[in-house]
Amino acid sequence: MYQRILVAIDGSTVSHRALQEAIKLAQDQRARLRIIHVVDLGPIYDAAAGGADVTNEEQVMITEGRNLLASAKALAQSAGVTSETALLMIYGTGISDAIVDDAKLWPADLIVLGTHGRHGLTELLLGSVAEGVVHIAPVPVLLVGGLAHLS
Numbered sequence: 001m002y003q004r005i006l007v008a009i010d011g012s013t014v015s016h017r018a019l020q021e022a023i024k025l026a027q028d029q030r031a032r033l034r035i036i037h038v039v040d041l042g043p044i045y046d047a048a049a050g051g052a053d054v055t056n057e058e059q060v061m062i063t064e065g066r067n068l069l070a071s072a073k074a075l076a077q078s079a080g081v082t083s084e085t086a087l088l089m090i091y092g093t094g095i096s097d098a099i100v101d102d103a104k105l106w107p108a109d110l111i112v113l114g115t116h117g118r119h120g121l122t123e124l125l126l127g128s129v130a131e132g133v134v135h136i137a138p139v140p141v142l143l144v145g146g147l148a149h150l151s
Contacts, residue, residue, distance in 0.1 A: 001029055002025065002026075002029045002031050002109050002110045003029070003030075003031050003032065003109060004031060004032050004034070004106060004107065004108045004109050004110075005022050005025060005026050005029070005031045005032070005033050005034070005108065005109075005110045005111075005112060006033075006034045006035075006036065006099075006102065006103045006106060006108035006110070006111050006112070007019055007022035007033065007034070007035050007036070007111075007112040007113070008036050008037070008038065008099045008111070008112075008113055008129075008133075009035060009036070009037055009068060009069075009072055009114075010037065010038075010114075011037075011064070011068050012114060012116070013114075013146060014114030014115060014116055014144065014145065014146045015113075015114040016114070017114055017144050017145075017146065018112050018113055018114035018142075018144040019035065019072055019075065019076075019112075020075075021112060021142065021144045022035075022112040022142075023075065023076050023079045023081050024079075025110075025112070025142075026076070026081045026082075026083075027079060027080065027081055031081075032082050032083070032084075033076055033081050033082065033083040033084075034083065034084050034085070034086065034102075034106055034108065035069060035072045035073060035076065035083055035084070035085045035086075036069075036085070036086045036087075036088055036099065036102055037065045037068050037069050037085075037086075037087055037088070038088045038089075038090060038095045038098045038099065039061050039062060039065050039087060039088070039089050039090070040090050040091070040092060040095060041058060041061070041089055041090070041091050041092075042090065042091045042092025042093070043092070044057050044058055044061070062087065062089070065087045066087060069085040069086075069087060070085075072085065073085050086102065088102060094132070095129045095132075096129050096131075096132025096133045096135075096136065097132070097136070099111065099113075099129070099133050100133055100136050100137050100138070103137065103138075103139060104138060108139055109139050109140075110139060110140050110141075110142060111133060111137055111139060111140070111141045111142070112141075112142045112144065113129070113130045113133060113141065113142070113143055113144070114130075114143075114144050114145075114146070115128070115130040115143045115144065115145050115146075116128075116145075116146060130143055
């Protein structure tokens with residue numbers, strides 16, 4: 001039985017599906033839900049080191065993250081699930097690490113993530129937050145994929 005479920009969202013369709021699954025599971029298990037969004041400010045600070053003014057971009061990323069979390073919390077609340085949110089800001093250290101570190105600190109007994117299901121060269125070049133979490137998480141990880149496209 002899960003009592004503390006952490007779900008990471010990024011605004012994508014698959015992360016929304018992961019949020020919906022986490023909410024259903026929290027309802028079923030009568031669990032608390034922690035909804036997180038990770039903002040990686042590393043790339044914009046790299047641009048700032050080159051002399052670019054990134055103040056506006058940083059504020060946009062933070063505001064979008066807060067809005068995303070507010071919508072997710074409202075969705076959980078409308079389903080009768082007790083939830084909390086957190087905006088995690090990192091500086092190029094790795095989104096997977098930030099998710100797992102937060103899961104340990106909270107402490108979660110399940111992590112729920114959406115996965116885009118990339119394979120092959122795309123996966124090798126881009127990496128996968130979900131794969132990174134699966135490899136280092138101290139608790140079970142539930143991966144929620146996107147809907148298969150019909151040809």
